[in-house]
Amino acid sequence: MTTPSGEADLIIRDLHASVDGKEILRGVNLEIRKGETHALMGPNGSGKSTLANVIMGHPRYDVTQGEILFKGHNILELSPDKRARMGLFLAFQYPSSVPGVTLSNFLRSAYAARQEGYDPDAPEAPSGDVPKQKRINPSEFRKLLQSKMSILKIDNDFLSRYLNEGFSGGEKKRAEILQMAVLQPEIAVLDETDSGLDIDALRIVAEGVNALRGPNMGSLIITHYQRLLNYITPDIVHVMFRGQIIRTGGRELALELEEKGYSWLTGETEEAAAPTA
């Protein structure tokens, strides 16, 4: 179950995917290692959210070609639940609310499932029973939660509220980041439309991600605008256009996009029109 040394933890090769028969991803190649922070940028409609959904296994999308390997295993046939148990995490662009389920109960169940995990080499369905040696009692879980909440500067009363019910935009983001902190994913994908997020919400996401950054987690931060990257410094920046990654570079690529827009790369004049130098 170990990843051969040198091999990336998440490997996407020649990925093609479609929705309702319409091809959206047209040959995506991407490798992410733990410890690396990647940014995925690109004009609206490029396929960024589609890629996030396909990585997580959203049933709406058909993968027609290519593969996704996570920790050396092809995960395309696995349900989103199994992918999450293995250590993949997606922070939603638009998180759903679940009235009647408190944030703390939700986190507790999610944590238990993650503890139980999933071993694709021993593929009996997860039973929902956490093996005894991995189980933690309520007070230990509470401690874990408290420590994550203090890192993320989250108030205690947040926990007893129903998941995302009546949460502000910023609170929803906070809840997503708390979830990420508790689940301790190996690869986290954050699909962040910046539009609609005020600067405070952006900071929450950024501070949370920065606090969780480290050698045990790799991340893919999806963002249309460079401003999020003022707070999260990526190691690697990719630009997606029409379902393909058309450019990969260092953090300076994000700054270049900020200055020049996307059109110099895409050859199209659309949005963020490039000021001519």
Ligand SMILES: Nc1ncnc2c1ncn2[C@@H]1O[C@H](COP(=O)(O)OP(=O)(O)O)[C@@H](O)[C@H]1O
């Ligand atoms: N569920 C869907 N049904 C129909 N079309 C979709 C769906 N999801 C994405 N698309 C289409 O796929 C293209 C890429 O969308 P998306 O992945 O959301 O791009 P981005 O996140 O880069 O803005 C768009 O043309 C969009 O209309």
Ligand SMILES: [Mg+2]
């Ligand atoms: Mg999107």
